[in-house]
Amino acid sequence: MEMPRAQPLYRQTKAALMRRMVDGRWRAGDMLPAEPALAAEFGVSQGTVRRALDELAQINLVVRRQGKGTFVAEHTRERALFHFFHLVGDDGKRALPGSRMLSMKAGAATREESRRLKLAAGTRVVRLHRLRMLDGRAAIVERIVLPASLYDGFERLDRASLPNELYKLYQERWGVTVARAAEKLKSALAGPEDAAHLGLRSGAPVLEIDRIAYALDGNPCEWRVSRCDTSAHHYVSEVV
Amino acid sequence: MEMPRAQPLYRQTKAALMRRMVDGRWRAGDMLPAEPALAAEFGVSQGTVRRALDELAQINLVVRRQGKGTFVAEHTRERALFHFFHLVGDDGKRALPGSRMLSMKAGAATREESRRLKLAAGTRVVRLHRLRMLDGRAAIVERIVLPASLYDGFERLDRASLPNELYKLYQERWGVTVARAAEKLKSALAGPEDAAHLGLRSGAPVLEIDRIAYALDGNPCEWRVSRCDTSAHHYVSEVV
DNA sequence: TAGTGGTCTAGACCACGCT
DNA sequence: GCGTGGTCTAGACCACTAT
Numbered sequence A, B: 001m002e003m004p005r006a007q008p009l010y011r012q013t014k015a016a017l018m019r020r021m022v023d024g025r026w027r028a029g030d031m032l033p034a035e036p037a038l039a040a041e042f043g044v045s046q047g048t049v050r051r052a053l054d055e056l057a058q059i060n061l062v063v064r065r066q067g068k069g070t071f072v073a074e075h076t077r078e079r080a081l082f083h084f085f086h087l088v089g090d091d092g093k094r095a096l097p098g099s100r101m102l103s104m105k106a107g108a109a110t111r112e113e114s115r116r117l118k119l120a121a122g123t124r125v126v127r128l129h130r131l132r133m134l135d136g137r138a139a140i141v142e143r144i145v146l147p148a149s150l151y152d153g154f155e156r157l158d159r160a161s162l163p164n165e166l167y168k169l170y171q172e173r174w175g176v177t178v179a180r181a182a183e184k185l186k187s188a189l190a191g192p193e194d195a196a197h198l199g200l201r202s203g204a205p206v207l208e209i210d211r212i213a214y215a216l217d218g219n220p221c222e223w224r225v226s227r228c229d230t231s232a233h234h235y236v237s238e239v240v
Numbered sequence C: 001t002a003g004t005g006g007t008c009t010a011g012a013c014c015a016c017g018c019t
Numbered sequence D: 001g002c003g004t005g006g007t008c009t010a011g012a013c014c015a016c017t018a019t
Helices: A009-022 A035-042 A046-058 A077-083 A111-117 A166-174 A192-198 B009-022 B035-042 B046-058 B077-083 B111-116 B166-174 B192-198
Strands: A062-065 A069-072 A087-089 A097-108 A124-134 A137-147 A178-189 A205-215 A220-228 A233-239 B062-065 B069-072 B087-089 B097-108 B124-134 B137-147 B178-189 B205-215 B220-228 B233-239
Touching (some): A009 A035, A046 A062, A077 A166, A166 A220, B111 B220
Antiparallel strands (some): A062 A069, A087 A233, A097 A124, B062 B069, B087 B233, B178 B205
């Protein structure tokens, strides 16, 4: 007599595998044990392990390479660019963004910040303000808010040496992997400050992208608001 | 001695199944033969058919219902709303759009229209201009361009009786199923005409969504440019 | 009760990457 | 040559839907 199964075996296996990535037992870039080994360990067939791994590959948490093995996904430049960066030049060429950090400060979360990041009121956060370039011209002003508890010592980093791809930094330095993100887009008018940074006149149209990034464990790990000059670029979205 | 296989069996099967939907042998809403029957017909195992059907389900071309069967996907109100309509109220509630058709005219495609819809220059197109309401207020001005050859007799339809969900109409009346779409978003300023329709002042920010919709056969079947008032709504995008 | 898709297994063989 | 993932098969059993 067994209890009715809440989840099929391959989903339980998938969850078990994911847990090992969340708790840091397997880190980004690591190779997983081969399928027969995992099957033996979990007491399921290789087919069941395959299905679990296939679903993990589908959401980009692992990468499968025939002949080599299955690896925990890393935030590479390519992934940041093709997966999490949706601005494309109007000529269809992907613009490679560059960055210039304008400021970095820590402080207590505002009500809005704690709401968006699901933090207790007043929790410490780090705020970044940076300018991003596309094809050498200022095109995006970004305000980024991070829960300080997740990124210990962030505030003491050298502001000028912060890399362009922050997600890679989060992952390498604090083991925080951005697994997915939810974006909200609006059209807005450039304020005087944005206009100055972007070389626009005040009142020019900008695309505002408000993004919450979620870590492997499902909790928010970054709030980012980007205001973009879309006069020579556009945001792409594929609908299936 | 066999030629090296270009595509695995399950992909060939998937393509064969898709062909039957493209050529109208199976129409939207039809139930497909059961898996063992398809397996016998194609001379493959049931597992291979399953894999082909699973991939078709993943891109929303078929719907699988346990105990009932596998069906060719239909454009329902829900699908239009949750899949192809990305504007959401700032309170998080999905706004149900209403529509008012402003004009419908046919004519020869401009250079730009034929480029976007991959038509020979001067091909006949139908142009629609409509206003969409969210929560009872005008919020979107849409310009839609259709290749007239795909939608025979469209121009003779009664403009006022056109339904809100055009994709369902395309599918039911002409067998044209919108399988996927590519959207480009920009921020723009409302011109005098848009402003009048949307009840905004000229120069207010609007979100411009430029969408090419593709039919099952992979060819463009609609070009739509929507200019949206995003003061109380936003466009949502999920990144995985 | 019959028919459908959903899960799970076991095993054969292929394709790829390395050494 | 060996170990990896990728494909394909055959068959058992479960869960859901209809009649």
